[in-house]
Amino acid sequence: MKQAAFLFLLSVASAVPAMAQDGPQDTSSQAVISSIVLALILSAIFLTAFLILRPRLPAVYQPKTYRAKPAWRNTEPLPSSILGWISPYLRNPDKEVLRINGLDAYSFILFMQLMIRIFVPIWLLSWVVLMPLYAANIDHGDGLNMFNFGSVIGAKSKTQQLRSSGVLILHYILVAWVVYNIHVIMTKFMELRKEFLTSPEHRNTNQAKTFLVTGVPNEMLSETRMKEVYADVPDGVKKVWINRNLKELPKMIEERDKNVNKLEGAVSKLIKTAAKNVKKGKVEPMALSDAQEPSLEVAEHYVPANKRPTHRLGKIPCIGEKVDTISHCREEITRLNNEIAQKREVVLDDYVNYPPESSAFVLCNSMLGAYTGSNGKVHPEPHKLAKRYREVHPGDIVWTNMNRNPYERKIRTIGFWALTIATIIFWVIPIALVSLFSSVDYLQQNVPFLGWISALQEPSGIPIGVIKAVLPTAALAILNSLLPPWLRWHAKQSGVPTRTGIELSLMDRFFPFQVIQNFIFLTILGGIQQQEDRFQKAIEDPPQFVATIAMAIPTQSNFFMQYVFLIGLSGASAMFLQLVPLIVYYVKIKFLSSTPRKLWHLRNDMGVPPFGQLFPVTLLITVLGFGYMILAPVMNGFASVTFFTLYLAYRYLFLYVFDCKPVNETAGLFFKKAINQTFVGLYVSLFVAALMYLFNSGANKNFIAMGVLTLVLLVLVIAYQVYLGFLWNKSMKEIPSILSQQAPMQQAVTDAPNAPPALPEKDAYYANAQQGALVQQQSAPAHVLQVEDVQASKEKDQAEEIKVMNAFYHPSRTSTQQTMWYPNDNFGIGRSQALADQKAGYESTTEHAFLNEKYKIEEDAVSPPGEDL
Template sequence: MHRSLFAAAVAVPALVAAQDGPSDSSTSTVVTTIVYSLIMAAVFFVAFLALRPRFDNIYQPRSYLSKPVSRNVPALDHTLFGWVREYLAQPDKEILRRNGLDAYMFISYLNMSLWIIVPIWIFSWIFLMPLYAANITSSSQGFNMFTIGYLINSSKRADQDRSAGILIVNYLFVAWILANVHWRMKEFIQLRQEFITSPSYRDTVQAKTMLVTGVPNEYLSETKLTQIYGQMPGGVEKVWVNRNLRDLPDLVEQRDKLVLKLEGAVTKLIKTAHKLVQKGKVDGAPADGAMSGDVAARYVPEKKRPTMRLGKVPCIGEKVDTINYCRAEIQRLNGEIAAQRERAMTDYEAYPPQSSAFILFREQLGAQLAARTEASHEPYRMADRYTEAHPKDVIWSNLNMNPYEKKIRTVLFWVVTWLTVVFWFVPVAVVSVFSQVDYLSSKVKFLSWIEKIPNVPLGIIKGVLPVAALAVLNMLLPIWLRFLAKQSGIPTRNGVELSLMVRFSIFQLLQNFLVLAVMQAAMNNVNDFANTLTPEPDISAFVAQISAAVPRANTFFLQWVFVAGVGAAPGLFLQIVPLIMYYVKMKLLGSTPRTVWNLKNGLGAPAWGQLFPATLLIMIIVFGYMLLAPIVNGFAAVAMCLLYLAYRYLFLYVYDCKPENETAGLFFPTAINFTFAGLYLGTLLVATMYLFNVGANTSYIAFGVLTVLLLVLIMAYHYFLVNSYGPLLQSVPLDLTMRYGQDAASAPHAAEQVSPLLPEKDAYYVNGPSAVQPMPPASHVLQMEDAHQVAVRARAEQDARLSAFYNPARTSKQLVLWYPDDANGIGRSQVALDQQAGYAATTEHAGLNEKGKVVEDAHVPPGQEV
């Protein structure tokens, strides 16, 4: 979302004239932002309508590129507006079936947000806004007259008495919010339990495997761990003890890089020969059917062959022929890798076991109970246990930390995270200053030159620069926070994303909302604050001014929310950055059949640790200002509606959430927790509005106390929610396990009776007998395959099952070298040379077109599983 938000922010100039004070310019600033946002949104959406029928690979790749094909969605109509009805007719639950529970729960969170915000918007605009502006005779204050400050700070007793209505509305709003959260949390728990106990999931290796870290040396053997965990229901089927493979992972990584480099060099050689033949500089000749030797010498002079320099420093080192060097090095590395792998099978001294293991149970219940049972009487030993591990989700380098090192690293990098929160205040403060430069120029002498800036550039500085700068900061920050999470020792990528979500959401709450609100309030009232503190401090007047200043700081957030919705949503539909990057990469990076295939067939996926916090910020702003400045509610409702429609489209037709990234919805409860944090902050702000003005009306003490009581009630409900539903997040209830077990035992077609949410996931997850595709009925199998073929396939599937959690450095195969076939026979001659070197290569399903561009028509790259 940050990419689209940045693009929208840059494209939406809020052209406003400098005014005498920020309150006077609030309306013009917001209105111009709205106008230009609408203009750019219209441009983006018209471009989307025009481009959508022409680029299926950008706008509906999931209609034909999903793996397996059963996850494809029906293609949309290619007419200008015919697709709209088909898109809206798709239910949200289709996202659950096609793209998993994480994707569905994100859309569910957006839907819940709409259910919360829209009624609040309607009620607050009908009741609160007239309440706030009832006795204001002048409209010169713009949008700021619809803030709580004008009512609470009023000197008229009648106005003060009407402020009791705010308290009543606050209770009603909170009750509505909590009711919606309760309904969605209940739905989520039910869906998660159905998901992890569905027939298509509960029998997979992923569902039955537990990762345990911090294993003491005396237990680091398959026999010992089998004895310990064999007491669980069903017992243990397989144990993988993680080993110290020394430099083996580096050798495999180096080999894989050389394979890709060799593919690129050979393809470049083929294209060079093609170009020379086309230009008539060399004679083209029909290629022989069988190639012997390097026929490229007939077409490409030695000086035009691809070369590279050895050494880590670019442009320094020995210059060598890329193809000859890579081929020799791959051959050497393959020999080294094979020798080390064979040695690692028996030499436990050279490749000792390390402090982690994967344990495959015969029953899902065994894995669930083992994860919740203490296995060691010593502290921190075998304490960290993770269920539902996927081989592609594992961060292998983080598996070897001893428990004390991991604890220290966790504390250390959380300290660094909080230090980052503190020091990030500086760039965020600068962003806030830019939005009020015209006001500051009239108050601070050395900034008086700003008043000479023309209106249009000044409007861009005020309206665009703060939003764009904040978007850039939000794009850079997750990279750093993800690094901190990974360095904490979290052993899975999903765990890192969950940790990133927590860290980034803290930033959204504290920096992008609270700090910005305070800074905006300070900038709006710096002169008034100075007058109340000098020459003699007037504390009561100072706090009263604070209570009036914070609600009036809503202008920036109005712009942010509108740009985030109206500006970003059409950009999400348009996918302008992926569209441009696709063709740029095809031009610059489409140099081999493999890169061309990856570019054509690769599907995007969200980074949950970034996406959820971006949405949470809108909800935090709503809860902070739904009573202080209710005009925000309407803007947020429009923004959330557009984001819901945009992301719903992306998760149906564009994004592909891989099973290795599936947490069965665990990001949703984290989002709910931060939703409560935003609600805490909003309620606390309302309480301060009352308590900071007790000098004007003593009844505000009671209003403030009742608002604090409301805060306590919210916290109590939050505790109840966590206490009641929290244990169900990580467990498979025994009653569900028994029920599904009885169904499976009593009914031959139980899988059909208990309809799985994702019926094709058995073809997509790491699985046992059905690892590749669902098996057809036995009678048809016998017709299609003889007994030998069935046995071979069953053996291959069993081998894959029992090697699922070996370190990839021990099991990964070298990629099949894939070159384009060409009329000059160079590709086929290079294949022959590779085969002489002892590894596989091919030119199947790849070639050059008349313009010398690489083309391919493979379902998957040769020898590669997708």
């Protein structure tokens, strides 16, 4: 939800007066009404813009229909008519997300479905039963505040107090409904996860057969020794990579790559400068045929020496020797390539200066071997061979964290979790300032220099309800957007060795922050602000103080209703519109497409959802919904609408916009965490209700029994969550047995004469055939295979095998220099620079990149030269 901050800032500018009301009105209810009106208006604007722009801008609104690689991961394109897309979109099954984007993406859609299935019946039941029960014969409260638990628990009437027994019964029913649905979905998901992991398409990949082990002791840091350790795993070990401390080599690669990118940019800039001079008539074009081999001097005709791209050496900007960028970068690349080649020769055999480190990657011959090896304990001492990571991919590794020993990683983990906790604690300061906006009535009356707020309520001004609805929500959205990058850095610095592990750690850090700061603290602080006198009287009586806090919590539901509803309508419609990505896309195309490579990536790279951030943001709505489902049942309707609209929006994004790469697949581990964190909402609901019963037992002794029964339900829910964890572990332990049952069948197919190729290779071949068919605009049955040249097939297999055997060496040991890619211009500058690169000893090309008739850089490449996508 990157556009959240922008959305709510826009909502401030788009605010409109609410309908005028006669007489006094509860300003909290006015704020909710204002937010509903505002959300409806913004939603209409965003959706109208989306309907108009969608068919005109496929690069923004449906890139997943033609950009994915391999081509079989694309989805069917939608009709281009304004409304004709709706029916095909709704008919497209949710399982299509699983096919094109994997189990993590599909599990997020499952989570949204689960919330809809839970909240819609709760909405209907609570509004039919609870709201009349709360509002009947009420002797205090007005507006939406009459529909909260305090109307029963704090009422003076004995009849009203007795109604709390109905609340208790319904609380049991609703919690049982939530737990039942969680049980059903988790049972299905556990089977789906096992099916996904053990499918031929997955189990035959090298990712499924590889695990990372950390904490390897020095005496075991060799491929031979590690193969001996795991000699008994089923089907054996194919390859072991020992991580090594390469010292300065990674920095040399990084420096070379910087010069490569700088050289591409400088040549492209030189060509554009030449084109600009020709266009303005400052220079006459030279006649140059395609057959001619241009020299570097051709650029001098079009661009004077003092106009060539230059930069200064040194780390401090504007200080240092000024050099010609093209000449300097080419010399540096040549020098660094020679030094890197020499250093790699030294590293190959020098285990003294470049020693092995405490981690190793183990590639087994089967997925069963990887699971068996990663599950078994092979060393008696703690911290040695103790931490293992399955399903690792070279593209997912954070190489800077690979050299950390177990003790350093432990210390870092403790230290950065302490920093995360400190962030949560001290974030109360900006959150407290946010909460002040929701109490502008109090501010304008008690803070002298804020008296001007009352002027906004004039007939021509902004109603106070809009201020209370929009400003806190906008500020909260902006504050929330600042946290994920900071907390993600905590996870990385803790020593987590994979990017998916960092996202999972981010989820563990960001969710507690959401609950503690954005829910609990904000609720308590708002209650104190609204009932200052009552809190001052109770401050010296701890039990009474807790009771006062508990009584204040339901009254804060109105602020969260505004937040939930604005997210549900305005947020969901903004996700359809993709306003921020739309603006960013065209700004980047116009101002940042300085080379063919950058232009290609801007056009073809698709968005990837950060699940470690996406789930906690969604879970906050879940916790708010569960937390208030009894305390303030009006919230149930808001939560139902919000989850339904978010489901439609995210479903569209995962089908047509997002591209989740298999390299980052966790097979649903985010979903498992999300289900566990969902229980927090139930705990909040039960704990607060129990407190309200117990601390109001002076008014009705029956409240003691009701409070105890509520706590009993809380214990039962905790016990179920523990049981659910047991079920998960038991289910996942069945994976090796499933794989062992599949092994004989797989071996029989492999040993059969003239057997077809294994599924991953076959699927890759089909994908290539389909991609070629798309290019030629021809259709053919997917099962028809073209006969490939025997020698070409052999070379292809050898190249693939080399790639596999080098997969988990540090990239600085195996990576090759990127092929230089320049625009092919009529002046011969691009070709002359490519020839100079080739003479310097590295690859360079001008194919599929050119200047168009407007002298702007264009490209028509399937993929950038030298990049393995």
